[in-house]
Structure formats: C-alpha cells, structure tokens
Amino acid sequence: MxxxxxxxxxxxxxxxxxxxxxxxxxxxxxxxxxxxxxxxxxxxxxxxxxxxxxDPAAERKLRLKIDFMIVPTVSLLYLFCFIDRANVGNAKIAGLEKDLKLKGYDYNAVLSVFYISYILFEIPSNILCKKIGPGWFLPGLTLLFGISSLGTAFVHNFSQACGVRFVLGIFEAGMLPGIAYYLSRWYRRSELAFRLSLYIVMAPLAGAFGGLLASAILTLPHIGSLKSWRMIFFVEGVITIGLALIAFFTLTDRPATAKWLTQEEKDLAIARVKSERVGTTEVLDKLDKKKLLRGIFNPVTLGTAFIFLLNNITVQGLAFFAPTIVKTIYPHATVVSQQLHTVPPYVVGAFFTVLFPFLSWRFDKRQIFFVISAPLMMIGYIMFLASTKAHVRYAAAFLIPAGAFSFGALCTAQVSANVVTDTARASAIGTVVMFGNVGGLISTWAFLPFDGPNYHIGNGLNLATSSMTLIMSILMLLYMKSNNGKRDKINVDAELAGKDSKELEDLDWTHPAFRWRP
Incomplete structure (x- = not known):
C-alpha cells in the first residue's frame, strides 16, 4: 500500500x-x-x-490525515502567539499610553524590549525544541507566553510594561521556528510551504481577529477590577492558557509516536521524508555541531534570512502600528470603528499568505514567489508617499499585506528545502527567524510620533526594504541556478571516495550530489 x-x-x-x-x-x-x-x-x-x-494514492491519504491531525493545533497556537504579541497595538489606542503615562518614545521602547529577548532566544529555543521534542516544547511555550500576556493586564508603569514584554519575548521566540521545524518532520519539501502558510496565515488573521476581539472586549464595562485595555490582555491571555493545556494532549511529537497512524503509515511517513535527504541515515539525527553550523552558514539560509529581516520590518510594523495608521486615515471615527477598519486589509493579506505557498506547493518553487510578492509592497508604499487622500491610503493598506505576509511561509520553507539533515534544518530555520526579528526590532522605530500623521520616514523605509527584497530575491535565484550548473560538472564518485556514512551525513548541502531547490 x-x-x-x-x-x-x-x-x-x-x-x-x-x-x-x-x-x-x-x-x-x-x-x-x-x-x-x-x-x-x-x-x-x-x-x-x-x-x-x-504509491501516490497512499501518500495522498497519509498527507490528508496529517493535515487534519497536525495543522489545526499548531495554527491555533500561533494565532494566539501573534495576538498576544500584537494586542499592544490595540491597547495603545484604547488608553494604554495614557494610563501608563508613556511619553515620547516610551511606546516604541516597550515594543523594542520584546524583540531583544525574542532575538537572543531564537536559535537556542529551536535547538531546545529538537532536544525536548515539539510535542511537549510547543505547548509548554504557549502556556508560558499566555501567562506573560495575562500579566500585562496588571502593569502600572513603563518599567513593569518593559519587564513583562521582555519575558513574553523569551517564550514567544521558539514558536515560529519551532512550528516550522516541527512540520518539516512530517512533510516533503514541496508540501511544506503550503502547510507552513496554514499556520503563518494566523498572523494576518490575528490582526483581523485581534481587532474584532479587542472591539468586542472593549464593549464590556469591566472584568472584576480590570477596565478598558487591561481586559484585552486578560481575556486573550486566559484563552491562550486554555489552548496550551489542550495542546499537551493533542500535539503528536513525530510520526513514530503517532497513535492515529498505522504502523505502515508511520513507515511511509518516515521514509518519504527520508527519501529527499541525500546521505542521511536517520530522519531525526542527534545534535551535532558540524551540522548545526552547516545550517546556519548555508548561503541560501543567510540570503533568505536577510530577505526575511527586510520583510519583517513591514510585517511587524503593520502588527504594531496598523491601528495607529488607520487612525490617521480616519481620525474622526470612533475607537471601535478604527479597530474594525484594520480587519479587511488583514483578510486580504491572509488570502495571499495561503495563495502563494499553495502555488509554491503545486510548482515546487519558492524563490519566484519572493520576486512576485515584493512589487505589491513597493506599490503600496509609493501610494502612501504620493497621496494624502484617505481612499488611496486605505487601498494601499490592502496591497502591503498582500505582498508581505506570504514571506513567513516561503522563507522558512525555502531554507528547509535547501539543507539536508534534521539538525541543520533546526538551526537554519532558527537563523532565518532570528534575522527576521531583527527586522521586527527595527520596525518598532519605523513609525515615530514626530513623523505623524503622514509618516514619511516609516513609509520611505518600508519602500526601501521592499525594493531591496526584490533585488535580493532575483540575485539569489540567479546564484542557485548558476551554482547548480557548477555542481553538475562535479565527479560525485571521486568526491565521495573513502568517506564513511558519518562523514557523508556531515556534508549536508556541501554533498556533491546536492542541488539547490529554488
């Protein structure tokens, strides 16, 4: 079968x-x-x-089973991971700045503190995820960042807000790379981008759903002694904690331990992933320093990481400042109306987040969709810079997420496809997401108070980063094709002569039979 x-x-x-x-x-x-x-x-x-x-029929049946048993759980966890990170933007226009007496650049500083811990713990967290196992590690992280988010409801000054956001960054650091690494245990390289998109789409949906949820919560008079923006953190934190407790029982660590697979399905799940990894003897190899470094210093990893850094300046900037930007477009609307206006652009962004990775799966290509996505962002920011009309700027707010949000799935899938061993995959994905969150840190200073309401600096910065994304994407595509041509001329037997299985496995992407997969 x-x-x-x-x-x-x-x-x-x-x-x-x-x-x-x-x-x-x-x-x-x-x-x-x-x-x-x-x-x-x-x-x-x-x-x-x-x-x-x-057998294609057996693979389809297995893939569908994995889709229904794995993807919904991690998608829900990531939805509330992003909501718990970005709800500070909703809280800002609901009175957080005034109640905490934030002045000048204090709000930007609160955002930045999160990214300091987020960046520092990115790669260590993914290595720990491999060591402990995603089935326990990911629910554990969710429980901890849910508690941290809930704690934000009880802060009373700038220092306390910074402290809670720093702790939140520690626990959220492992979620995006951890889930990407986890799914790579289950899917082939061509299938991975689309499955990654099914949980990464939760980022734009978190913007939409977060706005709706914040609007609904703000209609309540109070929850106990908590009022206004404090209720947002409390309710969303409680929901996150509940999901984490459920995930401890529902998240299967790897195919070999899946009780919902037959033995033949387990063997098929393992073998089909293994069949794409040249020179590897185990799908889940032991941690190895050489392979860790192969993942980090892979040229496609580094190039993709830089692209993700550029892209995250836009994505995270939208997460934190979309309500503020909408407020400048519709300054006379009510707070609830402003929150609701953030929803439609995120819905459009969510559509493209799934569309491009779906096409990537069907064509088994990723790099070309980098090239297609970047101009959408560029046009959006040109519209922001060229016009002050409300309808033009609001239209631009649809184009930008349409181009920006698919990169999360495409970038992590790209580096996963261009390494061999499980260890290198964990470090490569961790590296990409770490670089991406350097972009997130930059984004917290992209839209500054003195630059409003038109934000020429912020919009100009994002136009520059999206333009650079296009250039880098084209250069990487040319590099991979050129280098593959050089690899075709290598005498594989001569290069591998005398090497044992351990040496062959440690070669990873330097293996002469390996080819870049654009």
Missing part, C-alpha cells in the same frame, strides 16, 4: 544491491509490500536519487 516499486539497481562501484546497502523492504504475511524504515540506512543513492517510489 505504502510503496509502489523499489529501486534495486546495483551500486556501480561495489556491486552491492541498493536495497541491501541503503535500506530494506520486508514482505508481510499478506504479501503486500511493507516499507521498513530501517535505522542506519540511507534512502537515496550517492547521486541523491530516491531508492523508493511511493
């Missing part, structure tokens, strides 16, 4: 059959072919070709 055919061509240099050298296929009593995911064997030949052909 799980396997259609198995390659048994002999290794040219040894005469050893591929099934004997790289893996095994066992026959069960009913004579159906059963894939044995044998530890200590690779699932590709030395040229990077998969040794096993999979």
């Amino acid at each position: 799980g396997v259609d055919t198995v390659h048994t061509t002999a290794s040219e240099d040894s005469g050893i059959g591929a099934s004997e050298k790289y893996g095994s296929v066992a026959k069960v009593e009913d004579n159906s072919t059963h894939l044995a995911a044998v530890r200590g064997h690779v699932a590709t030949d030395r040229y990077g070709n998969a040794l096993i052909d999979f």
Whole structure:
C-alpha cells in the first residue's frame, strides 16, 4: 500500500544491491509490500536519487490525515502567539499610553524590549525544541507566553510594561521556528510551504481577529477590577492558557509516536521524508555541531534570512502600528470603528499568505514567489508617499499585506528545502527567524510620533526594504541556478571516495550530489 516499486539497481562501484546497502523492504504475511524504515540506512543513492517510489494514492491519504491531525493545533497556537504579541497595538489606542503615562518614545521602547529577548532566544529555543521534542516544547511555550500576556493586564508603569514584554519575548521566540521545524518532520519539501502558510496565515488573521476581539472586549464595562485595555490582555491571555493545556494532549511529537497512524503509515511517513535527504541515515539525527553550523552558514539560509529581516520590518510594523495608521486615515471615527477598519486589509493579506505557498506547493518553487510578492509592497508604499487622500491610503493598506505576509511561509520553507539533515534544518530555520526579528526590532522605530500623521520616514523605509527584497530575491535565484550548473560538472564518485556514512551525513548541502531547490 505504502510503496509502489523499489529501486534495486546495483551500486556501480561495489556491486552491492541498493536495497541491501541503503535500506530494506520486508514482505508481510499478506504479501503486500511493507516499507521498513530501517535505522542506519540511507534512502537515496550517492547521486541523491530516491531508492523508493511511493504509491501516490497512499501518500495522498497519509498527507490528508496529517493535515487534519497536525495543522489545526499548531495554527491555533500561533494565532494566539501573534495576538498576544500584537494586542499592544490595540491597547495603545484604547488608553494604554495614557494610563501608563508613556511619553515620547516610551511606546516604541516597550515594543523594542520584546524583540531583544525574542532575538537572543531564537536559535537556542529551536535547538531546545529538537532536544525536548515539539510535542511537549510547543505547548509548554504557549502556556508560558499566555501567562506573560495575562500579566500585562496588571502593569502600572513603563518599567513593569518593559519587564513583562521582555519575558513574553523569551517564550514567544521558539514558536515560529519551532512550528516550522516541527512540520518539516512530517512533510516533503514541496508540501511544506503550503502547510507552513496554514499556520503563518494566523498572523494576518490575528490582526483581523485581534481587532474584532479587542472591539468586542472593549464593549464590556469591566472584568472584576480590570477596565478598558487591561481586559484585552486578560481575556486573550486566559484563552491562550486554555489552548496550551489542550495542546499537551493533542500535539503528536513525530510520526513514530503517532497513535492515529498505522504502523505502515508511520513507515511511509518516515521514509518519504527520508527519501529527499541525500546521505542521511536517520530522519531525526542527534545534535551535532558540524551540522548545526552547516545550517546556519548555508548561503541560501543567510540570503533568505536577510530577505526575511527586510520583510519583517513591514510585517511587524503593520502588527504594531496598523491601528495607529488607520487612525490617521480616519481620525474622526470612533475607537471601535478604527479597530474594525484594520480587519479587511488583514483578510486580504491572509488570502495571499495561503495563495502563494499553495502555488509554491503545486510548482515546487519558492524563490519566484519572493520576486512576485515584493512589487505589491513597493506599490503600496509609493501610494502612501504620493497621496494624502484617505481612499488611496486605505487601498494601499490592502496591497502591503498582500505582498508581505506570504514571506513567513516561503522563507522558512525555502531554507528547509535547501539543507539536508534534521539538525541543520533546526538551526537554519532558527537563523532565518532570528534575522527576521531583527527586522521586527527595527520596525518598532519605523513609525515615530514626530513623523505623524503622514509618516514619511516609516513609509520611505518600508519602500526601501521592499525594493531591496526584490533585488535580493532575483540575485539569489540567479546564484542557485548558476551554482547548480557548477555542481553538475562535479565527479560525485571521486568526491565521495573513502568517506564513511558519518562523514557523508556531515556534508549536508556541501554533498556533491546536492542541488539547490529554488
């Protein structure tokens, strides 16, 4: 059921059959072919070709099962991760600044403190996620940042607000890279971007849903002694804590421990991921310094990380300042109306967040969608800079998220597709998200009080970053194609001569049979 055919061509240099050298296929009593995911064997030949052909019908059935059992849980967790981070923007126009006596750049400083801890704990958190296991680690983080968010309801001054936001950054640091790494345990490289988009779409939906939820909460007179903006943090924190407790029981760590998969489905889930990883003997390898560094210093990782840094200046800037920007467009509207005006642009952004990764899955391409997305942001910021008319600026507010929000899924999927081992994947994804949140830190200073209401500096900065994103995306695409051409001329057998399995696995993307996947 799980396997259609198995390659048994002999290794040219040894005469050893591929099934004997790289893996095994066992026959069960009913004579159906059963894939044995044998530890200590690779699932590709030395040229990077998969040794096993999979039954497409069996893969579709398995993929659908994984989709329904894995994606909804992580999507809900990330939805409230983003809400708990960005609700400070909703609280700002509901009286937070006035009640905490924030002046000048105090609000920007409160936002920045979050990113300091967020950046510092990004890579360590993802390594810890691999060590502990996502099934426990991700719900644990959710519980802790839910408590931190709830605690924001009880702050009374600038220092307390900074302290709570710093702690929130520590616990939220592992969520985006951790979920991306977690899903890479379950999906092929072509499938990953779309599945990542199904949880990353929660970021724009958090903007929309967060605005609706904040509006609804603000219609309440009080919750106990808590009033106005404090109720936003309290209610949303309680919901997050509840979701975390449920996730401890519903989040499956890896295919091998999934009680909802049959043994044959477990073997298929492991083998199909393994068949794309040249030279690897285990899907979940042990932590290794050399492979960690391979993930970080991969040229595609570094290039993609820089693009994600540029992109996050826009994405995180929208998260924190969208209500403020809408307030400048509709200054005479009520606070609830201003909150509601932030919703439609996020809905459009959510659509494109899923659309581009879906197309990426179908074409097994990612880099071209970087190139397509950037001009949408550029046009939006040109409209902001060129006009002060409300309808023009509000139209621009739709174009920007349409171009910006798909990068979260595309960037993490891109680096996941362009490393080999699980360890390198964890460090590569952590690196990209860490760089991205340097962009988030910059975004907290993009829209400054003296620059309002037109925010020429903030809009000009974002036009520059989106333009640079387009240039970098094109250069990376050209690099990957050019380097693949050079790799095609390498004598693989000569390069691999004399290397044992450990040395082959440590090669990761430097393996001569590896090809960049744009």
